[in-house]
Amino acid sequence: xxxxxxxxxxxxxxxxxxxxxxxxxxxxxxxxxxxxxxxxxxxxxxxxxxxxxxxxxxxxxxxxxxxxxxxxxxxxxxxxxxxxxxxxxxxxxxxxxxxxxxxxxxxxxxxxxxxxxxxxxxxxxxxxxxxxxxxxxxxxxxxxxxxxxxxxxxxxxxxxxxxxxxxxxxxxxxxxxxxxxxxxxxxxxxxxxxxxxxxxxxxxxxxxxxxxxxxxxxxxxxxxxxxxxxxxxxxxxxxxxxxxxxxxxxxxxxxxxxxxxxxxxxxxxxxxxxxxxxxxxxxxxxxxxxxxxxxxxxxxxxxxxxxxxxxxxxxxxxxxxxxxxxxxxxxxxxxxxxxxxxxxxxxxxxxxxxxxxxxxxxxxxxxxxxxxxxxxxxxxxxxxxxxxxxx
Amino acid sequence: xxxxxxxxxxxxxxxxxxxxxxxxxxxxxxxxxxxxxxxxxxxxxxxxxxxxxxxxxxxxxxxxxxxxxxxxxxxxxxxxxxxxxxxxxxxxxxxxxxxxxxxxxxxxxxxxxxxxxxxxxxxxxxxxxx
Numbered sequence: 001x002x003x004x005x006x007x008x009x010x011x012x013x014x015x016x017x018x019x020x021x022x023x024x025x026x027x028x029x030x031x032x033x034x035x036x037x038x039x040x041x042x043x044x045x046x047x048x049x050x051x052x053x054x055x056x057x058x059x060x061x062x063x064x065x066x067x068x069x070x071x072x073x074x075x076x077x078x079x080x081x082x083x084x085x086x087x088x089x090x091x092x093x094x095x096x097x098x099x100x101x102x103x104x105x106x107x108x109x110x111x112x113x114x115x116x117x118x119x120x121x122x123x124x125x126x127x128x129x130x131x132x133x134x135x136x137x138x139x140x141x142x143x144x145x146x147x148x149x150x151x152x153x154x155x156x157x158x159x160x161x162x163x164x165x166x167x168x169x170x171x172x173x174x175x176x177x178x179x180x181x182x183x184x185x186x187x188x189x190x191x192x193x194x195x196x197x198x199x200x201x202x203x204x205x206x207x208x209x210x211x212x213x214x215x216x217x218x219x220x221x222x223x224x225x226x227x228x229x230x231x232x233x234x235x236x237x238x239x240x241x242x243x244x245x246x247x248x249x250x251x252x253x254x255x256x257x258x259x260x261x262x263x264x265x266x267x268x269x270x271x272x273x274x275x276x277x278x279x280x281x282x283x284x285x286x287x288x289x290x291x292x293x294x295x296x297x298x299x300x301x302x303x304x305x306x307x308x309x310x311x312x313x314x315x316x317x318x319x320x321x322x323x324x325x326x327x328x329x330x331x332x333x334x335x336x337x338x339x340x341x342x343x344x345x346x347x348x349x350x351x352x353x354x355x356x357x358x359x360x361x362x363x364x365x366x367x368x369x370x371x372x373x374x375x376x377x378x379x380x381x382x383x384x385x386x387x388x389x390x391x
Numbered sequence: 392x393x394x395x396x397x398x399x400x401x402x403x404x405x406x407x408x409x410x411x412x413x414x415x416x417x418x419x420x421x422x423x424x425x426x427x428x429x430x431x432x433x434x435x436x437x438x439x440x441x442x443x444x445x446x447x448x449x450x451x452x453x454x455x456x457x458x459x460x461x462x463x464x465x466x467x468x469x470x471x472x473x474x475x476x477x478x479x480x481x482x483x484x485x486x487x488x489x490x491x492x493x494x495x496x497x498x499x500x501x502x503x504x505x506x507x508x509x510x511x512x513x514x515x516x517x518x519x520x521x
Contacts, residue, residue: 134402134412135434138515139487140464145473148462156460156498200473201463248440249433249482253460253475376460376475 002391003270005235006097007104008226009089009386011040011219012347014325014340018183018332020111020213026057026067028109028215033068036217041229042103047219048072049101051088053108054079055335064107074101080243080380081372082282082337084108085218087382089343089368090239092220102222109215110335136377143284143374144208148200150376151287153253155202157302162202164305165286166193169206169329171313172283176326178355183210184330193286207286209328209338216340218347234350235387237271237365240264242381254302256288257381258295258369265367265383266297273297276385277363278349279320280342282371283327289313292369293320296383315358324349324358339370343384350388364388396489397469399509407437410449415514420452420504422480433482453479454504455521463493472496476518490519 013035020028029052037043050072052061060077064070076091078084085108092104154160170190176182188206196206226233242260245251266272273296281296283289290304298320299307312318325331325345328338346366348354354363366386373379404412414421423435427444439447461474472488474496488496489505503521506514 130403131407131436132434134404134408136485138399138402138509139473139485139517140397140400140467140471141473141485142464144466145462145464148464149460149473149475152462152498153460198463198465200465201461203462246483248430249484251483 008233011036015214032217049074049104053084083370083372083380085340086370111213160305172329176330182331214334238265238269238385262296269385
C-alpha cells in the first residue's frame, strides 16, 4: 500500500568499532556485509549486485568481490568521497528497476584512526596528472581550512555567527549522549563549542567531526524480494546526485551540490521539505550541515543560522530532528566518509529502531544526504528520500 | 607585524601550464581567456571549461583583487592564511595572504599579487593587503 517504490532497503548495519587496530580493511568490509545481510534476513549467496567506493583495496570492487566470495551480475564503484554510499543507494535502485540485479550490497570500511592518516595532503599522490594540483597544493589546502573558507563567506554574506554554527554540534551531542558507541558522548553547550580551540578560522575543534574507524553496509532489494522479508524494509522514494566544483573560477561558496541533488530527489518522491519527519545531514563540519539544510530547502538561503539555533535540530525539541545517532560530529565518521551512517540512522528511524530517547514519533518519511570531497572545491552530493514500509 | 612564512612546495608543471609558471618567474600573473566565448577561466587550461573551445589565449592580469574568503590555519606549525581572491578580471583563485597581520585580514579587503619562491625555486603567486 501507499507510495510506490522501485526498490527497498532491507538491511542496514553500522560496524560497532570506532578504532580497528586488530582488523584489516578487507575484513571490515566483510564484517559489515555480514551484519547487513543478517539484518535483512538474507545470505551472501543472495547478493547479485555490489557497490563500493573507489577507496576499497584493489581495482574498483574486484578484490573485495573475490574476498567476500560474491557472485555478481552487477558492479558499481562510483567514487564521490563520503557521499558515495548515498549515491550508491540511488544507483542500486536504478539497477534493480532495470532488472540488472535484485539484491544489492553496498559496503564502506576504513581505519584512518588506526593508521593515523587523516590529512588531505596525504592524498597528494597524483603528481602532475591532477590538473588543479599546481594551483592548489602549494597553498596548503587541508580539509579544515577549505571548509573554514565556506563558513567565512557564509558569515560575510548572511551574518551567520559561530554561536549559530555551534548549535549544530550542541544538537548532535544531545543525541550522542544516548549512543553508547559514540566517540563523543558528553552534552556540550554553545559556549563549549565557541571556546574550544580555533583550528582554522572560523571553525573550532568542536565544529569538526570525529575521526573513526569501522564502516557500514546496506542491502537494497527489489519489491519482489522485499515482500518475502517483512515490514522492516524501507522504501526508497527518490534519489538525486550532483557534483559541485569551482566552475573555472566563477563560484559561490555558500552553495553546495545539495541545491541540485535535493530538488531531483524531492521531485521523484513527489514530496517537499516540509513533509520530512527526520533528516540525516552530512556533518563533516557544522558549516556542512548549515549550507546543506538551506540547499535542500528546509529554510531559505542565508537563514540557516537562525534555523539551526535554539535546539531546532534536537529530536523531541525542534522542528527538524537530525542525526539522532550523534552524526559524524559526535558518533562516527568511519574512514572519513560519513554518507553510510547517514542512511543507516535514517533506516533506524523509519523502522522505529532508533534509541527511544531520540526516536521521532510516527517517523514516516526521512531524508539522507551525503557530501564528499570539499564544499569549497570539488564535491559529490547525493540525496535520498526514504519512506516507512507503509508510507 | 608580519608572520614567519612556511616553506612552499613546488607546483606541478606540465605542457598546459608551463607558460603560467614562466610568467610568474618574471613577476607576471598570467590568465587564460577563451577567444571563442570570451570567458576568462582559472586554473588555466588548454581547453575552455565554459565552452570546450581549444582557442584560448594567455594574457597578463592586473594582479589586483579582493579577498573572497579566507581561513587562518592556526593548527599548522607555522600558521598561514588560506584564501580565495577574486581578481579584477573576474575569476577567483586559491592563494595565501602574506605580509599581513592575521587580525587585518578580512573578506572584501583589497589585495595585490606578490611572489614567493618554492622549494625548487619556482615562483608562486601569493597576495598581500594593498
